[in-house]
Amino acid sequence: xxxxxxxxxxxxxxxxxxxxxxxxxxxxxxxxxxxxxxxxxxxxxxxxxxxxxxxxxxxxxxxxxxxxxxxxxxxxxxxxxxxxxxxxxxxxxxxxxxxxxxxxxxxxxxxxxxxxxxxxxxxxxxxxxxxxxxxxxxxxxxxxxxxxxxxxxxxxxxxxxxxxxxxxxxxxxxxxxxxxxxxxxxxxxxxxxxxxxxxxxxxxxxxxxxxxxxxxxxxxxxxxxxxxxxxxxxxxxxxxxxxxxxxxxxxxxxxxxxxxxxxxxxxxxxxxxxxxxxxxxxxxxxxxxxxxxxxxxxxxxxxxxxxxxxxxxxxxxxxxxxxxxxxxxxxxxxxxxxxxxxxxxxxxxxxxxxxxxxxxxxxxxxxxxxxxxxxxxxxxxxxxxxxxxxxxxxxxxxxxxxxxxxxxxxxxxxxxxxxxxxxxxxxxxxxxxxxxxxxxxxxxxxxxxxxxxxxxxxxxxxxxxxxxxxxxxxxxxxxxxxxx
Amino acid sequence: xxxxxxxxxxxxxxxxxxxxxxxxxxxxxxxxxxxxxxxxxxxxxxxxxxxxxxxxxxxxxxxxxxxxxxxxxxxxxxxxxxxxxxxxxxxxxxx
Numbered sequence: 210x211x212x213x214x215x216x217x218x219x220x221x222x223x224x225x226x227x228x229x230x231x232x233x234x235x236x237x238x239x240x241x242x243x244x245x246x247x248x249x250x251x252x253x254x255x256x257x258x259x260x261x262x263x264x265x266x267x268x269x270x271x272x273x274x275x276x277x278x279x280x281x282x283x284x285x286x287x288x289x290x291x292x293x294x295x296x297x298x299x300x301x302x303x304x305x306x307x308x309x310x311x312x313x314x315x316x317x318x319x320x321x322x323x324x325x326x327x328x329x330x331x332x333x334x335x336x337x338x339x340x341x342x343x344x345x346x347x348x349x350x351x352x353x354x355x356x357x358x359x360x361x362x363x364x365x366x367x368x369x370x371x372x373x374x375x376x377x378x379x380x381x382x383x384x385x386x387x388x389x390x391x392x393x394x395x396x397x398x399x400x401x402x403x404x405x406x407x408x409x410x411x412x413x414x415x416x417x418x419x420x421x422x423x424x425x426x427x428x429x430x431x432x433x434x435x436x437x438x439x440x441x442x443x444x445x446x447x448x449x450x451x452x453x454x455x456x457x458x459x460x461x462x463x464x465x466x467x468x469x470x471x472x473x474x475x476x477x478x479x480x481x482x483x484x485x486x487x488x489x490x491x492x493x494x495x496x497x498x499x500x501x502x503x504x505x506x507x508x509x510x511x512x513x514x515x516x517x518x519x520x521x522x523x524x525x526x527x528x529x530x531x532x533x534x535x536x537x538x539x540x541x542x543x544x545x546x547x548x549x550x551x552x553x554x555x556x557x558x559x560x561x562x563x564x565x566x567x568x569x570x571x572x573x574x575x576x577x578x579x580x581x582x583x584x585x586x587x588x589x590x591x592x593x594x595x596x597x598x599x600x601x602x603x604x605x606x607x608x609x610x611x612x613x614x615x616x617x618x619x620x621x622x623x624x625x626x627x628x629x630x631x632x633x634x635x636x637x638x639x640x641x642x643x644x645x646x647x648x649x650x651x652x653x654x655x656x657x658x659x660x661x662x663x664x665x666x667x668x669x670x671x672x673x674x675x676x677x678x679x680x681x682x683x684x685x686x687x688x689x690x691x692x693x
Numbered sequence: 694x695x696x697x698x699x700x701x702x703x704x705x706x707x708x709x710x711x712x713x714x715x716x717x718x719x720x721x722x723x724x725x726x727x728x729x730x731x732x733x734x735x736x737x738x739x740x741x742x743x744x745x746x747x748x749x750x751x752x753x754x755x756x757x758x759x760x761x762x763x764x765x766x767x768x769x770x771x772x773x774x775x776x777x778x779x780x781x782x783x784x785x786x787x788x
Contacts, residue, residue: 304772305772308765308768308769308771308772400748401747401748401749402748402751415746415747415748441756444753444754445747445751447749447751509733510733510734510736512730513730513732513733513734514734516727516731517731524708528708528709531709532774533773533774533781533783534772534773534781535769535772535773535774536774537774538775542784544784544785544786545786546709547711547784548783550706550709550710551711553708553710553711554711554712557710562708562710562720563720563724563727565708566701566704566705566708566710566724567727567728567731569704569708570704570724570728571731573704573707580731582744583734583735583739584734585745585746586739586742586745587737587739588745589742589743589744589745590737590739590742592745624723624726624727625727625729625730628727640748641747641748642748666748666749
């Protein structure tokens, strides 16, 4: 069955001439149609996808194909796509046809990848369950009444259900890694500055980072190779060479020092998740790694710190949605202020409004020092904890999420509990480090468990290597939900 | 710390969000709850710590001042709710 194959396998099949990109794209489009109940996609443009597949097939005939040429990829609906609806999961942008391509989209186009569709997501990437989307929640393919995680929930579900071999996501506080964990796939959030944010709708600009979501570390390496690189259009993009992420996948792990922060194994961690994570670390020991116990003493402050910085930046970023230049405008209003207030009241959902207001409050006169500045100082302490930790280890490991997938609706009335889902992922964004989640088992309900790997700045190649070696000796990442 | 309704109403106005009475009450509750979470930050003394705005502490690049963009007004205005003669339309501001 071609749809269960990885990007690397599909690429090999295309190269060997076993099938064409047109046939492969057709198969993915059919599966996407067949599994609409997951609500993983906001837009699927079959005509456009098939046209791109045709171009990819011609390119192959000319001998100009790269590894991703002709492979169908889904894009999170946060990446502006010229001539295509780019909604960010919001009513505010429900009519927004982007007039340009995000750098990530342009790079996939240049690589010859086929854009299968745009995936569902929490509104403006604000959420951990994909329930804040204006287009309705996404279902977890492992259990239809469970959430897929968020905010890149549509991408996670699409890859998990093998509707598409890989997808992109974005991660501000865990939005690639947490859904990857809850759906049982491989997700990588690169170092801040590694992947261009140009055309990636901003949530919290100092934290947002795009990255790959795939079945395997090898596929994530292939995708990251396309996505990464300096972009003069992103003022925070880092001008550093992009290594060959595939070439280093098989490096030996003998002597690898794995840091285990005590704060990541304390109160609040589900026992079954802890057991699976510990078992995964044992696998690494058998591969020659050693374990170092350490502490990230300020990590308990990461969630409070994040819920100042991210909403503050969001309140500023989202002030652009005014109903004037693009997007939704309220149908009736009395004057300009009324037009703004009604447009934004109707265009944004409850969680987005909540975060805009928290951010507005934190930035308002008289509170700036107590909230925003204080949080920026804590951010440095949290980053400093990691810097010290990496003096004693090469990679930090722990759970991605404190629990497995929760039920739809279970946490929607309790924002603070929802926020605590990201307790292990948020510190990584604050520090700007790269992090990954890889499948490491299942709980007694049959729901996936994710192992988080945290690396040093720009050490994505090593993270992918560490993840790949684990996937060579385990098969959690090969499990497909029943019915898919 | 808990917020009162007047403060939330003020914040909502600053953020240009119209709230009805029921929403005002709900946000007063949930924002207060979130502020409770945020105030855990006060447990740590941050005297003398330099604020961190960017993970790599880099400075913004400068570029040469030359024209790179082309005029795409028509394309950009096609997606606007209301335009006329190349201008964006808003409700009358000046009588």
